[in-house]
Amino acid sequence: MQLAAGLVLALLSTAALSGGFYVQHAVAADLPALALRRPRRSLASLFSNWRWLAGFGIGLAGWALYIVALALAPLSLVQAVSAGGVGLLALLVRVRGSSLSRRETSAVLIAVASLLLVGLSLPAGTHSTGHTSTGPLIWVGVSVLLAGAAVLGARVLQPGAGLAAAGGLLYSAGDVATKGAVGGLHPVVLFALLVPACHGMAFCCVQMSFQRGAALATAGVTTLLTNLLPIAAGLAVFGEQVPGGGAGVLRWLGFAGAVIGATLLTGRERGGDEPVPDQRGSASADQPAGDQRATRDEAAEDQPGSADLPARAGQRAAR
DSSP states (O other): OHHHHHHHHHHHHHHHHHHHHHHHHHHHTTSOOOOTTSHHHHHHHHHTOHHHHHHHHHHHHHHHHHHHHHHHSOHHHHHHHHTTHHHHHHHHHHHTTOOOOHHHHHHHHHHHHHHHHHHHHGGGOOEEOOOOSHHHHHHHHHHHHHHHHHHHTGGGBSTTHHHHHHHHHHHHHHHHHHHHHHTTOSSHHHHHHHHHHHHHHHHHHHHHHHTTSOHIIIIIHHHHHHHHHHHHHHHHTSOEEOOSHHHHHHHHHHHHHHHHHHHHHHBOOOGGGSOOOOSSSOOOTTSOHHHHHHHHHHHHHHSOOGGGHHHHHHHHHHO
8 A cells, every 4th residue: 555655656756747847847948048158047947937946846845746756656656657758748749739859759658658567567576675875975976977978969969968868867867766765775875965065066957958949959969868768777776676477577667768768859850750850940950949049139130131232222222
């Protein structure tokens, strides 16, 4: 009964988190460019927008539900259920009238199918062999280093996916620290301090990624990594064991599907699926949306408008 309650809360949590991410992404795309060099201006533009605040509040409610779910169910199962949030994001994108590429559609279907496989394995339960505080601390440290590498490697990923991947890595590190704090790992204070530190850095990365890429390439990638990596942490550092037999096969296939879905969402599109660059300005695909708008406006000012054509024609005739 406790396990079932934890997984229901995890499902409600991922619905709130995914919905909050989607609202924040929709709003951030229309805000002035966010930058770490201008933290006060960037934060003011976010927190002064009531629509963004609504999305942020929904996300906070989802995180509160997530903490309660962690106290009732194993980390790997809570995160596996939460991984289905990418399916909700895809649904929201379609409802808004945007189309998905073949790659994105495949990624979403695989991610949702992996969730179903994990769900089928739940009756077999999950056992724990015990753990120490050393493993989770090492996991958090490595995640922070990988987040830095993801930012540096942004050029080989989808626009915005590098920052989104860094945000997912940092949020997952915060979730591992949360599990450590909720589970009473010593020292509890250290784990409690790691949670806001990791989530704060993740917040910055994710909000900036929202201005650089589409919803699935940013919020979708963050959602998958935030849930995928703690699944692995549950098995590797918290001593959670996959059941044997057919249930174990289903669970491993579900975990593998989550990996494949995340990989498809972060990789660059090729061929016909690759977006056509905007020819009106010289803005890069990785440039913030606010900077792209400014570049296009400047380019438009340099182009003669249709209203100027008669005057120019008269000047040429006079000459």
